[in-house]
Amino acid sequence: MGADAGPAPEDLPAPAPAGVSPDTVRDWRWQLTPGEDQVNTATWAGSVPHVNGIAPRVRVGRGKWFNLLWLLPIGLVLLLVAVAVAKGLRGDPVVQRFIARYPGTLYSARARAATGFPAWLRWQHFFNLFFMLFMIRSGTQILSDHPRLYWTRHSTPGRDWFRIQKPVPADPLWTAKQDSISLPGQVGLPGLRHSIGLARWWHLSMDLLWLVNGIVFYVLLFATSQWQRLVPASWSVFPDALSVLIQYLSLNWPVENTWVAYNGLQLIAYFVTVFVAAPLALITGLGMSPALSARFKRLSKVLSIQFARSVHFLVLVYFLVFIVVHVSLVFATGLLVNLNHVYAGRTDNSWDGFWLFAVSMAVIIVAWVAATPFTIRHPRLVQRAGQAIVGPLQHLFEHVDPKPGEYGEKDISPYFWHNGQYPDSDEYKALFDGHFAGWRLRIHGLVEHPADLSLAQLRALPHHEQITQHFCIQGWSGVAKWGGVSMQTIMDLVRPQPEARWVVFYSLGEGADKGVYYDAHPIGHMGHHLTMLAYDMNGEPLSFGHGAPLRLRNENELGFKQVKWIKGIEFVTHYSEIGSGYGGYNEDHEFFGYRQSI
Ligand SMILES: Nc1nc2c(c(=O)[nH]1)N[C@H]1C(S)=C(S)[C@@H](COP(=O)(O)O)O[C@H]1N2
Ligand SMILES: [Mo]
Numbered sequence: 001m002g003a004d005a006g007p008a009p010e011d012l013p014a015p016a017p018a019g020v021s022p023d024t025v026r027d028w029r030w031q032l033t034p035g036e037d038q039v040n041t042a043t044w045a046g047s048v049p050h051v052n053g054i055a056p057r058v059r060v061g062r063g064k065w066f067n068l069l070w071l072l073p074i075g076l077v078l079l080l081v082a083v084a085v086a087k088g089l090r091g092d093p094v095v096q097r098f099i100a101r102y103p104g105t106l107y108s109a110r111a112r113a114a115t116g117f118p119a120w121l122r123w124q125h126f127f128n129l130f131f132m133l134f135m136i137r138s139g140t141q142i143l144s145d146h147p148r149l150y151w152t153r154h155s156t157p158g159r160d161w162f163r164i165q166k167p168v169p170a171d172p173l174w175t176a177k178q179d180s181i182s183l184p185g186q187v188g189l190p191g192l193r194h195s196i197g198l199a200r201w202w203h204l205s206m207d208l209l210w211l212v213n214g215i216v217f218y219v220l221l222f223a224t225s226q227w228q229r230l231v232p233a234s235w236s237v238f239p240d241a242l243s244v245l246i247q248y249l250s251l252n253w254p255v256e257n258t259w260v261a262y263n264g265l266q267l268i269a270y271f272v273t274v275f276v277a278a279p280l281a282l283i284t285g286l287g288m289s290p291a292l293s294a295r296f297k298r299l300s301k302v303l304s305i306q307f308a309r310s311v312h313f314l315v316l317v318y319f320l321v322f323i324v325v326h327v328s329l330v331f332a333t334g335l336l337v338n339l340n341h342v343y344a345g346r347t348d349n350s351w352d353g354f355w356l357f358a359v360s361m362a363v364i365i366v367a368w369v370a371a372t373p374f375t376i377r378h379p380r381l382v383q384r385a386g387q388a389i390v391g392p393l394q395h396l397f398e399h400v401d402p403k404p405g406e407y408g409e410k411d412i413s414p415y416f417w418h419n420g421q422y423p424d425s426d427e428y429k430a431l432f433d434g435h436f437a438g439w440r441l442r443i444h445g446l447v448e449h450p451a452d453l454s455l456a457q458l459r460a461l462p463h464h465e466q467i468t469q470h471f472c473i474q475g476w477s478g479v480a481k482w483g484g485v486s487m488q489t490i491m492d493l494v495r496p497q498p499e500a501r502w503v504v505f506y507s508l509g510e511g512a513d514k515g516v517y518y519d520a521h522p523i524g525h526m527g528h529h530l531t532m533l534a535y536d537m538n539g540e541p542l543s544f545g546h547g548a549p550l551r552l553r554n555e556n557e558l559g560f561k562q563v564k565w566i567k568g569i570e571f572v573t574h575y576s577e578i579g580s581g582y583g584g585y586n587e588d589h590e591f592f593g594y595r596q597s598i
Contacts, residue, residue: 025444025570028506032579033515035588039376045177045194045590046421046512053147053164053181063158086249095246104244104254104263106236110228111261117345121226124217125342126360131210132319133364134189134202134371139316141188141199145180146475149313153304153469154413155476161310173545176419176474177512186368190375196473197592198375201386204598207285208389214278230274232267240264253333259347269322277318284312290471291397291556291597294530297406305469305477383582383591390593397597398525398556406530407467412538413478416470418545421517423509423565431508436549441533443490445570446500451493455535455549461485461493464532472559473596482553483536487526490533490569496523500571504578505552505563511585519561519584520575520594521554530555533566558596560586 057065089095148160157168165181168174177194185191189202221227241264247254248265256263262270286292287308293300330338340346340353343360375382431439440452464486469479496503503526507517525531531554535542542548547564554561561584575583575594583594 024442024568028516028518028568028570029578031506031516032518032585032588033513035513035580035582035590037380039190039192039195039198039379041192041376043513044192048177048180048193048512050182051180051193053144053183054166056162056164059161059163065163082249083251086246087251089246090250090252098239099243099247102236102239102243102264104240104247104265105256105261106234106240106264107257107261108228108233110225110233114225114227114229115260116347117259117341118224118226119345120220121217122342122345124213124220127213128210128217130364130367131206131213133368134206135210136316136319137187137189137368137371138199138202138206139312141183141191142196142203142475143313144183144188145194145196145199146176146472147179147181148476149310150306151310153306153477153479154415155306155417155478156413156415162313173418173422176417176472176476180474185372188372190372192376194474194590197586197590198379198382200473201382201390201591201593202371202375204390205386207282208393211282217274229262230267230270232264232271237264237267241268248329256333258338259341269326273319273322277315277322281312281315281319284308284315286598288312288471288475289397289598290469290558293469293471294555300469301407301411305471309475379591383587383593387593391595394593394595394597398522398595407469407479409467409481411467411479412481416478416480416537416546417472417476419472419474419559420564421509421512422545423507425508425510428508428565432544432548439549439567441550441566442568443494443571444568445504445572446497447571448495448497449493458485458533458535458550461489464489465536466530466532466553466555468530468553468555470559470562473592474559481536481538482532482534483539484532484534484550484553486529487531487533488529491526494571496571499573502572502575504570504572504575505566506568506570507563508565508567511589513589515579515585515589517563517565517585518579519552519563519586520572520578521552521557521561522595523571525554525556528554528556556597560584560592561596 056068058068060066090099144164146155147163147165148155149162150156150160152159165179168179180194180196182188182193183191188195188199190198221230244254244263244265254263258266285308287300287303288305293305336349336351336354337347338353339357340348340350342353343356344350344353346352436455440454441458443451443453462485463483465481465483467479467481469477471477501523502520503523504518504520509517511517521531532552534547534551534553535549537543537546542551547566550566551564552562552566570578572578575581579585580588582588582592584592586592587594
């Protein structure tokens, strides 16, 4: 299955002579509508109405959901209880002896070697914060596009463990797009419902900058003696941390000198943040890539995209908690000295650090407030900048795997989400009612043998089957068995000319903003053994919702590139000739990227 060698080209049936004039291709192009270069919030994404999410809920047991807002009063009560307990403990002689033995900070010779905060560290601390704030905003926006989390790759409604959206309605044609929610513009980036294309450029670009900053940080950390501050020197870090915790909670601060060494609690928190949480954010981020999952199939079976998404989210929660506690303690335990440390590189009570901090906050606030309006006014700039920053990397990932694995029958998802804009034209309805007897797949453009193929002719071609995983850009995934014709067979039939570099798939359906849905793929992907035209899904003819009569599968790319309800294929030199020239309908209208291997 999948790896069938395929027939020799000369064994293939002769293609039906093209029964349409070359004007067909021009007609297709005329049916495309140009995308706008600004976001009109009123008509955005097919005028999707604003839809609020709900308070975050976690599933307990089969069908009970716990509203996480309850954690606020519960947490407050627990904190008050903890303070009372800690205060009581401080009077206990055993605890007093413990605190005397473990005051909280170990001034090892190692840590002393790295006294102070060098300028590079202070700059990196600022950049880290700056990049992370935008990662958090755009990441939350991405989550809002599929506001549910699961542990397995089957995104089965009701099996989500976390959601900020109501339960999935019973409507069998409910789409993931309908399921998405809006965010306030100053929380999300850019806040609008289904603005994932733009949010992803922010997220991926900031990720990359954050990663570069982090790599420089790691290098400098270990090239200097600074790492000795961050890596605990002794197991006493645990009793020290406990001691500090009791001292903080009893509201009677420990004596400490952060200029020279961190206390036990700080050490553990910083160590985990730098050496566990940050790498985990990167790894789980990559774990959501279709190209990488197809490549590392065995690993991605266990650490599925949904598992990666869930852990990625938990890392976000960790960072949020860290930021809140960290900032609170910076304020509560000697603001001026603390700010002098990490902003001015000095350890006294002057106001220097405070003013530098104030300036840095002003920069952050201006950038924060401007980001959404800027994105709405200049979405093409965000798209082009994002493409320039992360595009080359996405290109690399497309080539990670010449031979990705497949799944077995038992891996097929019980529920496969629908997505996109359903076709509703009279033309489509007539074809559907006629069981697609009148439908033709028209293959034109830079090919030696343009062809019109009926469904019967397609079914007569060598059958190809594969069980693969679908990754929607919004976040849901599912495994299905696809049956149809390998694109290689089609290529052998029509023989692309040497100038043909891109392959454009046109749909019978329109996109959300009117105009025909289409998408372009590099010709290099067409010969991939898992690139196919599917007319069957899970052993049945493709249903209306999933793209009847024919859809594309290119397993190295995200879902929106898998054009459904295909009517034609055009081989071209470059996609810039088509539509608005960004490589597809969502690229033109919603500022997606044309390569989405990640
Ligand atoms: N013609 C057309 N094809 C389309 C879409 C669309 O809106 N129109 N949506 C895409 C998106 S975003 C996804 S995730 C997949 C969904 O396929 P499914 O409904 O079979 O799950 O189809 C893709 N193909
Ligand atoms: Mo999608």
